[in-house]
Amino acid sequence: MSSNGKKWFSLNLGAKPKTSGGSCSCGKNSGGCGGNGSHSHESKEPQLTEEEFAAAAINASIGEERTKDGFDQVFDVKMDRRSAFKKLTASLLIGAGAVSTSCSVISGEDSKEKAQIDWEEQFKGNYKLMNDEEKKATVDRLVRSYQLRTGKNISMSSKNAEEDVLFGYAFNISKCQGYMDCVNACVEENNQDRNSQMQYIRIHEMKDGKGFNFDEADDNYYHEVPAEGHFYMGTQCFHCDNPPCVEVCPVQATWREDDGLVVVDYDWCVGCRYCMAACPYDGRRFNWSKPEVPEAEVNKNQHYLGNRMRKKGVMEKCTFCVQRSRAGKNPACVEACPTGARIFGNLLDPESTIRWVLENKKVFRLKEDLGTEPKFWYFMD
């Protein structure tokens, strides 16, 4: 048993250590590198100011939870007896499993490694607080775990937000014909649960002349489209710049990345569904059952914050296909749309097409008065 600068305790189960978690490059071994990626440039400033800044930021935001991570964040907090027992039981089960496999002479190297991975995954910290090495380590573990369980290889990325990128989206109401090719593409790209037929995108069929009347709109039509006297508009997660869902999350399992994507750490989410209630756009989905995707249909190009396999009892939602968008591609819905109603791009690039749309077309956003600042605009020809 050792913890060589890691944020959680490791069991040495006889399996060869794959990667060393290593301590943060800034010398601290808790609380990340003085903030998330956005503050990395801060480190060029003198030591004292950085520390002051970090301390102020910590106090202002989340207090002591900020300085604790991994094991400490789970156990070194005040909690009532019931939750303490719950956490202890869960951890003990995993620990017992780990010990029994490691002591067993019959169990193979594989099951020992699996137990080791389960242990490390149980006590890993919030993805938001991880440094790049830790992100890579958890991604490697998840890839290896998938390989051990299914015998199949996946690729998973932990690519961070790029500087000078802020993602935005525009939807042309006069172009959408209601074909729902976007919905299909989204489900396939993002490994959504096939049993509950989870869909991030909703296409609303609205009567001409009634405006945006969601009460009378139909988001589950099945007839030849476009229907006479109707228009179509799609909604999904709008990746608000002032996201109410992030504000209400009691465990900070959801946050806004530097490139504007609002993401969820599926391993940190406790499934309280506050965010679902807080979202004024019905952008979030909950896994009531274990998501099932036929092995042949699993999209193996994954991102930790994106389309990797989820589990029962966690939230998920559109991520603008983070696994695609951070690689320069358009989200699957944009690529699939046969009418060109969907436009995606970098809001900070003055030469981008999304900027041309915002500057030259008459654009509006849904429920603008709420102050959520969605980065999803609607326009007409």
Add this chain to the structure above:
Amino acid sequence: MNRNLYKYILVGLCLVALFSCKHGEGEYHGVTERIEAESKNYHGTPISSEKYLEGLETIEISEDGHTFLIPDRKGQIKSYACTECHSKPLAQMQSKDLKKAHWDIKLNHANSNTMNCVTCHNPDNMDELKSLTGNTIDFNNSYNLCSQCHTKQFEDWKGGAHGKRIGGWAPPRASMTCVNCHNPHKPHFESRWPARFNTEKVKERE
């Protein structure tokens, strides 16, 4: 007394104004302000969609200050060059004893007062298109033909509001040209059934 009261109110108002500007989202009032401020010193990103364009034959066009790539067209037309068959003037080719061709093309674009084959095709030079005034237009730049009537769509297409990107959002920009989505002989989109129907949603709402 009154003057003091006014002073307090004034100070109070100033304080309210000061603090009411503090939203949760930090420095900016809204995302529009943020975009404006943060794009002022935009240096570009290392992300490129070049690798997604590999294997696609493209040509670069420059219209009204918008420079971007569109797919090559001539290589995509199955029977180009047209003169390989159209070796004789049209009148001679329409005779009975010659093999029939283009039976699958039925013009469904505007009405017969406005358009027929020779509105766009040049009967004297089948390898090129022609403008309304008789100027030659290359098959690769056929958008110049469409833009004669569809001026609004042309403006939107140049800017990026009409049409579709190829590759990805990242530069360099490659966009579909008109004929990649619209059949020039029948440019409207067909009505059809939606790609899927959510039966679970129906159950949930029962």
